[in-house]
Amino acid sequence: MSGPKRMSPLYVVFAMLKVLRGLVPFVVIFGVQVVARGEITPAVYWIAGGGLLLLLLSGVLEIFGWKRFTYEEESDRITIRKGLIQRSEKIIYYSRIHSVSQEQPLIQRLLGVVQLKIETPGGSEGDAVLPVLPRREAERLQRALNERAAADPAAGDPADTPDQDVRLEAGGPGAAGAEGFAPPDAQAPEAGPAEGGLPAPERPAAAAGRPRTAEPVLLYRLGPGRLFLAALTELNLGLAVAFVAGIASFADDLLPDAWMNTLVTNAQAYLTGIRAILIIAAASLLFAWMLSLVLFIVKFAGFSLYRDGERLSIRYGLLERKQFLFDPARVQAVTVREGWLRQLLGYAHVEVNVVSSSSEKETPALHPFIPRSQIANLLERTVPQFAFAGAELRPPKRALWGYIRTGLILTAIAAAALIYFFPHAGRWALLLIPIALGLDYWSFRSSGAALDGQRLTIVNRGIAKQTHCTLKRHIVAFHISGSRWQRGGEMLNVKAHLLGGSGGSSIGVARLKQADAQRLYEWYSRKRSEPLL
Numbered sequence: 001m002s003g004p005k006r007m008s009p010l011y012v013v014f015a016m017l018k019v020l021r022g023l024v025p026f027v028v029i030f031g032v033q034v035v036a037r038g039e040i041t042p043a044v045y046w047i048a049g050g051g052l053l054l055l056l057l058s059g060v061l062e063i064f065g066w067k068r069f070t071y072e073e074e075s076d077r078i079t080i081r082k083g084l085i086q087r088s089e090k091i092i093y094y095s096r097i098h099s100v101s102q103e104q105p106l107i108q109r110l111l112g113v114v115q116l117k118i119e120t121p122g123g124s125e126g127d128a129v130l131p132v133l134p135r136r137e138a139e140r141l142q143r144a145l146n147e148r149a150a151a152d153p154a155a156g157d158p159a160d161t162p163d164q165d166v167r168l169e170a171g172g173p174g175a176a177g178a179e180g181f182a183p184p185d186a187q188a189p190e191a192g193p194a195e196g197g198l199p200a201p202e203r204p205a206a207a208a209g210r211p212r213t214a215e216p217v218l219l220y221r222l223g224p225g226r227l228f229l230a231a232l233t234e235l236n237l238g239l240a241v242a243f244v245a246g247i248a249s250f251a252d253d254l255l256p257d258a259w260m261n262t263l264v265t266n267a268q269a270y271l272t273g274i275r276a277i278l279i280i281a282a283a284s285l286l287f288a289w290m291l292s293l294v295l296f297i298v299k300f301a302g303f304s305l306y307r308d309g310e311r312l313s314i315r316y317g318l319l320e321r322k323q324f325l326f327d328p329a330r331v332q333a334v335t336v337r338e339g340w341l342r343q344l345l346g347y348a349h350v351e352v353n354v355v356s357s358s359s360e361k362e363t364p365a366l367h368p369f370i371p372r373s374q375i376a377n378l379l380e381r382t383v384p385q386f387a388f389a390g391a392e393l394r395p396p397k398r399a400l401w402g403y404i405r406t407g408l409i410l411t412a413i414a415a416a417a418l419i420y421f422f423p424h425a426g427r428w429a430l431l432l433i434p435i436a437l438g439l440d441y442w443s444f445r446s447s448g449a450a451l452d453g454q455r456l457t458i459v460n461r462g463i464a465k466q467t468h469c470t471l472k473r474h475i476v477a478f479h480i481s482g483s484r485w486q487r488g489g490e491m492l493n494v495k496a497h498l499l500g501g502s503g504g505s506s507i508g509v510a511r512l513k514q515a516d517a518q519r520l521y522e523w524y525s526r527k528r529s530e531p532l533l
Contacts, residue, residue, distance in 0.1 A: 004070040010111045011069070011132040015062035016055060017107050023051055071130060078145065080128070092128060096120045097149040098355045099326035100142045106319050114138040118145065146311060146325060216306035216313055219381060220367055227303070230369030231296040233341045235289050300368045312382055314364045324364040326354050332498050333470035333507070334386045335363070336375060343465060346372050352383065355499055386469045391448025391459040398489050399511035404440040411436040439463065447509050449494065449516070451523055456496065458507045468507040474498055478524040480517055492517035
């Protein structure tokens with residue numbers, strides 16, 4: 001194999017831009033203060049000089065950091081070494097690699113380079129990232145790592161021994177601590193066809209010795225018109241609230257106190273009465289919708305789904321371009337999300353859960369906006385081991401009170417408090433009660449589970465309806481629980497824990513009939529058990 005390689009020399013510029021990005025808030029704050037005072041004091045020059053000196057020193061240090069940051073491809077592993085004062089060495093065996101993805105955050109996009117992320121279960125995200133690679137080298141390395149991972153006979157077992165992370169003192173030999181480690185797959189049994197997985201002909205081409213397709217084959221693409229329609233049907237209230245709160249907090253720290261006091265006084269003078277409350281509510285909803293629209297377009301612009309050999313390649317992003325390349329056999333679960341507006345229009349968002357070490361817990365979108373009638377065909381062409389099905393085992397009618405109880409109590413308390421403090425305008429809060437009842441009843445009607453051989457389907461709903469499909473072999477734990485009231489009504493909660501993302505994930509449904517929960521439990525445990533109640 002080749003010897004140690006370094007990233008692009010633009011790594012130095014990349015590191016300096018990261019430092020500069022961290023200084024931007026301070027520059028803005030001092031700039032506003034200078035404008036408010038109307039003069040430039042000597043302290044401003046000292047601060048500006050200190051910032052420039054810090055930037056230059058970081059550039060000098062990063063030159064040495066770039067020289068010490070290397071990656072080396074070996075016969076059964078890739079080794080990443082970095083660090084000036086404290087050397088660290090990350091050994092990733094090809095059998096441990098679940099996916100290799102390309103990303104292009106804003107800084108990398110400005111520099112014309114690519115960030116390569118190697119995903120492994122139980123790994124550390126920071127040590128498995130090559131942040132500044134030329135595009136051609138990133139594509140070559142991504143293809144090579146995926147082919148070697150597919151060709152390894154022990155690849156695909158998420159329960160392998162974790163990767164070796166060795167930390168060396170400065171000046172120590174680069175590989176001194178790595179020679180004594182045995183490969184994590186040395187004692188692993190040879191992988192055979194797993195139940196519910198892909199049949200032998202569907203396994204990666206590299207493992208079967210077949211020639212790999214020269215160019216990726218386009219399966220799906222989201223055009224500008226469909227992208228805009230998808231953005232129109234996206235509404236993320238939580239994101240909008242967090243965004244407004246962040247802006248308000250930043251403005252409070254940034255603007256002079258006199259400006260903030262004037263703004264608050266004017267708002268209190270003009271925004272009074274029920275009309276003002278309705279205007280604020282309508283403006284907030286409009287802002288949340290517009291913000292969700294813009295963020296959706298920025299995230300999913302240029303979405304395309306390719307088949308690259310026997311692997312799937314998902315690419316999207318306007319400012320931050322991302323590419324996920326993974327083996328369909330390593331998908332842990334498929335989730336179909338249907339917001340209330342998209343459900344009325346007959347569309348859905350489909351995403352896959354792939355085991356990774358990312359702390360962001362982002363699940364790649366298999367398709368962000370697809371007609372519901374085409375979901376079965378999408379899964380058949382991409383991840384045929386999964387299927388899109390509805391719920392067959394549903395909560396009994398006696399579970400309805402359990403679904404609506406919490407929301408009814410909370411909204412009643414909120415409405416009572418608003419009426420107490422605002423006797424006239426607060427009465428409008430009573431409208432929250434039927435809205436909460438409607439959402440909870442909708443959740444009750446949508447929830448349930450289904451079994452189909454080795455496949456488990458669980459359906460639940462918050463505001464959006466979510467249909468999860470997984471296989472028995474991907475479930476690492478199966479949990480049955482129930483309160484005293486639920487057990488008295490012969491109802492139980494079911495939750496399946498999967499291995500996915502940095503901390504795993506879980507899917508569940510509440511208040512199934514005891515007989516249905518017993519059936520699911522026996523399906524997972526593969527043996528008949530005593531009654532759960």
